Amino acid sequence: MSDDHTHVQEFFGARAADWDSRFPDDGPAYAAAVAELGLREGDHVLDAGCGTGRALSPLRAAVGPSGLVVGADLTPAMLQAAVRAGRDRDGRLLLTDVAALPLRWRTLDAVFAAGLVAHLPDPAGNLRELARVVRPGGVLALFHPIGRAALAARQGRRITPDDLRAESNLRSLFAGSGWRMTSYVDEDARFLALAVRED
Numbered sequence: 001m002s003d004d005h006t007h008v009q010e011f012f013g014a015r016a017a018d019w020d021s022r023f024p025d026d027g028p029a030y031a032a033a034v035a036e037l038g039l040r041e042g043d044h045v046l047d048a049g050c051g052t053g054r055a056l057s058p059l060r061a062a063v064g065p066s067g068l069v070v071g072a073d074l075t076p077a078m079l080q081a082a083v084r085a086g087r088d089r090d091g092r093l094l095l096t097d098v099a100a101l102p103l104r105w106r107t108l109d110a111v112f113a114a115g116l117v118a119h120l121p122d123p124a125g126n127l128r129e130l131a132r133v134v135r136p137g138g139v140l141a142l143f144h145p146i147g148r149a150a151l152a153a154r155q156g157r158r159i160t161p162d163d164l165r166a167e168s169n170l171r172s173l174f175a176g177s178g179w180r181m182t183s184y185v186d187e188d189a190r191f192l193a194l195a196v197r198e199d
Contacts, residue, residue, distance in 0.1 A: 005097065008119050009075045012051070016077035019052050020085065026054060029145040033192050034058040034112060036183075037139050043109040044068040047091065048098045048130060049116035051075075053082030059112060060090035070103075072096050099126050103133040110139045117142050117164060124177050131178030136199040140179055142170070144191040151191075165191065 015022075034055060039045060039062035047055045050071030059069045069091030073079050079093050096102055098113075099122065111130050120126040130140060142165075144151060152159050163169065167184045170193055174181045179195035 005074060005121075012075040013077040016052065016075065016081045019078070019081060020054070023145070026145040029190055030055050030114070030143075031058040033114075033141060033143040033190065034062055036192060036194060037062070037110045037112065037141055039063050039067075039110060042066045044107060045070070045110045045112060046101075046103070046108050046130075046133065047071040048111050048113040049073055049119065050082065050091075050093070051078045051114070052085060053079075053087030053091070053093070055112050055114060056082070056087045056090040068092075070094060072098060072101065074098075099129055101129060101133055105132055106135040108134045108138060110134070110141070112141050112143065114143045114145070117170075123164060123173055127173065127177035127179060131197055134197045136197055138197040140195045140197070142191075142193045142195075145189075147186045147188050147191045149186075150188045165193070167193075 041064040043063045044067065045059050045063060047059060050056065050073045053071050056069055056071050063069060071082065071091045072094045074097050076095055079095055082088060082093060111134060117123060148159055148163060148165055164173065171181045174195045178198055180198050181193060181195045183194040185192045
């Protein structure tokens with residue numbers, strides 16, 4: 001396991017037990033972001049870096065009982081918290097690295113990823129792996145329940161020009177990874193970048 005993986009697991013593992021109680025009001029923001037994916041009954045969707053599974057319920061509601069919802073995360077404690085919260089009823093949980101998903105080519109209609117991109121050791125390569133498992137025309141949503149400036153303030157730092165989530169940087173990252181950005185919103189109340197899987 002790489003040092004990056006160990007760091008991510010240690011960081012989130014130490015916070016898993018009280019993660020949901022630290023951010024109790026994020027539910028509506030997750031539901032609104034999921035609605036932007038345009039999912040239909042029967043669609044197959046991945047919550048990449050699902051954490052405690054806060055997106056699983058709105059994803060399940062969007063795809064209905066005939067759809068497939070998969071939550072993938074690298075940190076066992078986060079998935080255990082998802083099970084304790086009963087969110088495993090809304091989707092299948094996988095302990096796995098999004099850099100090497102145990103999914104076939106082009107099997108998904110969409111990927112939802114909340115707070116994921118900042119924790120990827122190889123963002124371009126990891127986004128290519130997400131593209132691998134999504135059909136052409138499928139959608140990727142990179143989401144955070146608060147915008148870049150609000151998040152930086154919360155963390156006691158400033159936004160720098162090399163911030164991966166800056167619109168120009170993210171557009172370039174998408175373009176080199178099999179995705180085309182279609183929408184970008186960075187407001188205090190949310191961050192949401194949408195991209196379509198190119199052929």
